[in-house]
Every structure is written in C-alpha cells, then in structure tokens.
Amino acid sequence: MKTNKSLFILLLLFTITLSGYSLEAKKQIQAIRTTANVKIDGRLDENIWATVPIAGDFITYQPAMGNQAYQKSEVRVVYDNRAVYIGAILYDSSPDSIFRELTKRDNIYMGNVDYFKISLNPYNDGQNIFQFEVTAANVQADSKKSVSGSGMMDRYMMYGDYSWNAVWKSAVQITDEGWVVEIEIPYAAIRFSKEEVQTWGINFWRTIRRTRETSVWNPVDRSFAEEDQNGELVGIESIKAPLRLELYPFAAGYYALTPDGNGFSYAAGMDLKYGITEAFTLDMTLIPDFGQRKSDDIILNLTPYETRYRENRQFFTEGIELFNKAGLFYSRRIGKRPDGFWDVYSELDIDELESLANPEEAKLINATKISGRNAKNLGLGFFNAMTANTYAKYKYPELEEEKFLTEAFTNYNMLVVDQIIGRNSYINFTNTNVTSPSSTRMANVTSLSGRYRDIENMYGMNANMAYSAKYDSLSGAPSTGNSTQLGFGKYGGSFNANYSLSVISDTYDPNDMGYLRINNAINHDLYLTYRFLEPFSIFNSMNYTLMLGYDQLYAPREYARFGGMFSARTTFTNYWNINFSLRGDPVEAHDWYETRVDGWYYLKPAHMEFDISGSSDYRKKIGVHMGFEYNLNAEDTRGWEFSARPRWRVNNKFSINPRIEISKNNNEIGYASYFAEDSIAFGKRNVKRITNQISASYVFNNTSALSLSMRHYWSAVDYQEYYLLQTDGTLSDYPEFDSNKDINFNILTVDLEYSWNLAPGSFLTVVWKNNIYQSEE
Secondary structure, three states: OHHHHHHHHHHHHHHHHOOOOOOOOOOEEEOEEOOOOOOOOOOOOOHHHHOOOOEOOOEEEEOOOOOEOOOOEEEEEEEOOOEEEEEEEEEOOOHHHOOEOOOOOOOHHHOOEOEEEEEEEOOOOOOEEEEEEEEOOOOEEEEEEEOOOOOOOHHHOOEEEOOOOOOOEEEEEEEOOEEEEEEEEEHHHOOOOOOOEEEEEEEEEEEEOOOOEEEEOOOOOOOOOHHHHOEEEEEEEOOOOOOOEEEEEEEEEEEEEEOOEEEEEEEEEEEEEEEOOOOEEEEEEEOOOOOOOOOOOOOOOOOOOOOOOOOOOHHHOOOOHHHHOOOOOOHHHOOOOOOOOOHHHHHOOHHHOOEEEOOOOOOEEEEEEEEEEOOOOEEEEEEEEEEOOEEEEEEOOOOOOEEEEEEOOEEEEEEEEEEEEOOOEEEEEEEEEEEEHHHOEEEEEEEEEEEEEOOOOOEEEEEEEEEEEEEOOOOOOOEEEEEEEEEEEEOOOOEEEEEEEEEEOOOOOOOOOOOOOOOOEEEEEEEEEEEEOOOEOOEEEEEEEEEEEEEEOOOOOOEEEEEEEEEEEEEEOOOOEEEEEEEEEOOOEEEOOOOOOOOOOEEEOOEEEEEEEEEOOOOOOEEEEEEEEEEEEOOOOEEEEEEEEEEEEOOOOEEEEEEEEEEEEEEEEEEEEEEEOOEEEEEEEEEEEEEEEEEEEEEEEOOEEEEEEEEEEEEEEEEEEEEEEOOOOOEEEOOOOOOOOOEEEEEEEEEEEEEEEEEOOEEEEEEEEEEEEEEEO
16 A cells, blocks of 8 residues: 555656647548448549548658648548448559559558558547558558557557458559549448447558658657547448358368378368447357468577467457456467376386377367447457367277377356546456366466556556466365556656556466466566657657666565666668667676576576667668677676578569578576476586578469468577586586486478468468477487
C-alpha cells in the first residue's frame, strides 16, 4: 500500500510539472447510402461516386509531419444493406513510376509497392482497429489491431494481427492520372454496434514508395499512438449485422520419408466461424492439422532459460489479441512436446527395442474461441483446447507392440473480461486453467491488470497483479505464487520517460499456459527516450534511448545485477540508416540462474557489449542490412558476431533474401553439470555458431505464389577447462571432472510451398518439407 501511494504521488507531480499537448480536431466524412449495384472493378464509373462527399487534403505523416501531400488523393465512401464501399483516386504525376511489385497476401511490407490503407474503428473507441490494405498490384493485406501490454514501450504496443484473413473484394486500375482502387468490405467481415445511427472511426493512408512519403487524411502525430487519431465516418444508419456463418472444411494428404520408414497418411477436419451476435464470434477447429506450418528456427540453447518459439499455427495467431492482453497466453503450450517424451528412453531398455515411435507433439483434438466486444466497450473472451492421450509405441523382439503414455489428456481453458474506459484506458481480468484429470494435476493463474492514460494519451500508469496456484494432487494444498508489476511515465511527445517495477515471487509459475522467462526476481527499470521526428539537414529522424536497470532476488532478498544500455538510431534523408548500442554491467553481478540450483550464484564479472548495424535504401533493386557486435568482460572472455541480410528483387515477381550470421565466443564461462548440492561444475568453453538461410519467392499473380525457406544452423561447443562452483560464487579448478560436455549441433530445415487463393476464403497449399537434425559430442 505504501508503494502504491508513493507511485501515485510521483505520477501526480510528474503530470503537473510537464506540459501537455493537444491533438487536432478530427475530420469527418459523410457516407452516402446507395441502392445501385456497385461493381468492384477499379473504375468508379457508377453514378453514385460522382455525387458523394470527398475526403481529400491529405497531409504528410512521414518523412515530415503536417505538410501538404506530394500527390493529390481523393476518397469517397458509400454503403448499402450489405457492405461499405470505398473508392479512392490516387493521382500521380508519373504513373509509369508507380511501384507494383507482386507479393504474397499480407506480406506487402516486404515488397517495393505503392499502397492504400483503410484504418476502420467501428466502435470509435480508438483501441480496436480493422485494417484493409491494397497495393497498386491489387495484392491484399488485412489485420486487426488492439491495445495490449504495459510498461515503458506501451505506446508502441498497438500491433497488427496479419494472420486474420477476412473475405472482401478489391480492384485496381492504373490510369494516365495515377491509380484507382475500389474496395468492398462486407459487414460480415467486421464487428459493429446495433445502434440505429453510427459514427465509426476511420482514416485513409497512402504510401508512395519511390519518395518514401506516407500521407494521411486525418492528421496523425507520430509521437502519439496513431490508432486514437482517426477521423470519423458519419451518416451510417439502419444497418444490421448479417448472419455470420463460415465453414472451412479441409483435407490434407502426406507422404513422409523418415529413418523409421516411409508412409502415406491423411487428415481431415473443419474450421467454423459463427457470429453469435453482432459483436461476438465463435471460432472452432475440429481435428486440426497444421502440417503446412513453417518449421521452427531451432537453436542450441546453452542458457538456463526456455527458448520461446514463434507461433506458426493460424488458429492460434488469428483473433487472439484479447487473450494476449495480460501476457498469460503462450499458445505453443498447446500441442507441445509431451512431458514424458524423454522418459521412454530412460525407463525402457532401448537397446532391445525393435522399433520405437515417439510423437514430438501432443495430439490436438479441438480448440474453441469465443470473443468480441459490445457497444459499451466490454470485451469478453473464452478459449478452450483439448489434447488427447499421447503414446510412444515400441516392440521387443518376438513380442506384441506396446504403448507408453508420454502425455495424458489435458484440458486448457482461458477467460478474459476487458473493459475499455474512455479512449485510452482499460481494466482487464484474465484467468487460465490447465487440467489433466487422469493425473489429478491442475494449474490456475488469475490476473487483474489496468492501464490509465490521460485524454491526450500523454501521461499514464499501468499495473498488473497475478496469482498462480498449482495442484499436483487435487486433494493436497496448492503451490502458490504472485507477481506484481507497476509502471508510470510520459508516453507521448518527443521526450518519453517511464519507470517500471516488477516483483515476482519464487513460487509464481504461469508456464502451464503462459511463458515466464524467470521468476524469483525484483526488477527496477528506468527508460529515457528522445526522438527527433522531423527531418533536418541530412537526417530524416533520430532516436536516443537510455535504460538503467537494477535487479534483486525475491527470496532471499539479495543483489543480482546493475546495468544499463544506451542506443541510437539514425535514418538519413537517402533512407540509409545506422544503429548503435552500448550495454553492459559496470560492476560484478550475482547470476542466480546460471547455476540451475536454488540458493547458489555465479559471480559474473563486469562486462560490456557494443554493436553497430545499418541498412541501405530498400527501394533499390539490391538492399542489404549488416551488423557487427563485440563483447568482452573484466576477465578473459571475448566474443563477436557478424550478420548480413541482403535482399535482391530480380523483378516484380521474383525476389531472393539470403542471410548469414557468424559468431564466436572465446573463453566463455557457463554451467556444465550438476552432481550434488555442493558439486556444481562450470566450464570455460569456446562457442561457434553459423546460420545460413535463404528465402525466395516467385509470385505468379495476386492470388498464387511459390516460396522457399531453407535454413542451416550449426553450433560447436568446445570446453577447455572445468571448475567447481564455490559458495561465494567464485570458481576453483576441477581436474577430477571427467565428463565430455563438448557439443556438435546441426539442423537443416527446408520449406517449399505453393499457395493458391483459388476463391475468397478458399486456399490450396502444396508443401515439401525436409528436416535433418544431429547433435553429438
């Protein structure tokens, strides 16, 4: 309570002493109802288009803010009982110079393209946005955005979910005066209230790639969150949400070649979307199959922390912004590697086995999401998924096949209640529950979080409190823990300053359904950022950030580390950029996690890391990003890393993106093995890593493409000496250590995919995958 009062007083003083900023009044555009048929052909030749108001007078968003746009743009909006229609005439004095590279759907930012974007906020709350984007080659991209997260980077936490794919239409025509885009957005694709007369938030964006100019209809200040700076669409009356029922049956066939044998298999199931009301939607996948997903970028992890991998399964990336808000949902837990995956090797006589099949993923039976937000800005979300009993199969000579249970049936549940307050604030309740009935194991996590921002989104504070309870037996007492996070600061304008405090108990554990890198920690972080957002001289923009951090152990309350970071990012007017950072700990740290044993720490020397990177102008046919990092500590550890990521656009259909990363750390000190409570072995090792990767795509047209992703990762760990960890964190020689901890690690993955969007909402995918893995001493 004392801490909360102190934070409130500091926030009040901070708010009073710093000056405010007033955003400009919102523009309005009138939507006109039509009874005529609007044909989506990119021509705007229906009579209705000549009679409706025009949204014009675009101003620049970047590189400079607030200037008159270089080229004229005009946008019109009409609607009927089924859809809203947007027609845009994007004038260009050099139509032959319009960039029209073909890309895959939702991947337009990787291309050299001119594009037009609609930002649509039907509830006009500034926090829940639909985006529809069309390039001059008529490639579509669509996404949903929602306020999420807290802390010092909160102003940047408006993210786009590009895995969301709506069914809508667009058409483009290149003319002697520029290009024209015509868009139809059915009401079935969006969510809106049932009010008789509605006002929607809306903004129109245009990017001209050759000049790198982005202009916008309603003014947007880059130093504030853009989603609360939309204009308004008025005049929409008497519309009703249609029946929203979509069925996506799917079938898949596989032919696999593996060391255990070759074979054909198949899978079939169905995805379903149903609009329960105008605001809430049911999403369900039955007997799902994710065989076409991209392979993980697996690495050799020598740290005590779990590797967090990206989610590549569409059901778990689409429409999950509400579930991600409290930071308790890591969807890779569902269908994860079975907990008993390695037990089969330790508990059975492997040498005598004739064959062994051991699935690396628990089988997902089904998953269900219900989510939405009503007219009073109350968001509700429910998630459920179930995985089946997973077995390893084995057979001893002359005996029948047997099964070994590696993962019991598990039920995953999540409930979210989220109330938006005003335009920039919210309060959120989230609960996750993971139950395995046969093992009488249950994990429950509950959080209450909130965010406050003033009306101008300049100052604010945030808080998150969470409680975890884990039952290994439903009849016994649970293991409980808690987490508290507080932060306040100035988030708008050129100068940002914010402080955050995180207190995580040693028994707090959300990792049955979430991801927490470490617990048992108290972290203090202060961030100061200053940005030059307007071009001057040879500079387009500059960003400087200073961070200071002080960490402690929660139990016992001991010192862990003190460190900091300074970074600078500069973009020049020719759109080359250079980035620099210096970070490290100027004094010794007590590393309580590298030891892997509670109560022990390693006395880590002061260290420093320096890196510099830069990119050329990616409007050119060939662009490149290069980086170099160097690190050293107060003893004898030295290391470096070099990376290069060129990009070659061969033509408007074909592009190649190779990537190479090479690193070497000499005399690195790290954990090697554990024998008993007082026998923790560390080692001095040389670590080398090389990653070679190539991505390429050939896009036939705006509905079909062939893409390749090939990656080879190699890492070698060579131990030079071994040490015994002492109670004071120092190391002593350990010549008696006779284990070989050297590692030679290789993994090669190849993903070749042909995708065809054969009709709106319908896809055909053909995939060839190759995975080769090797790890040895």
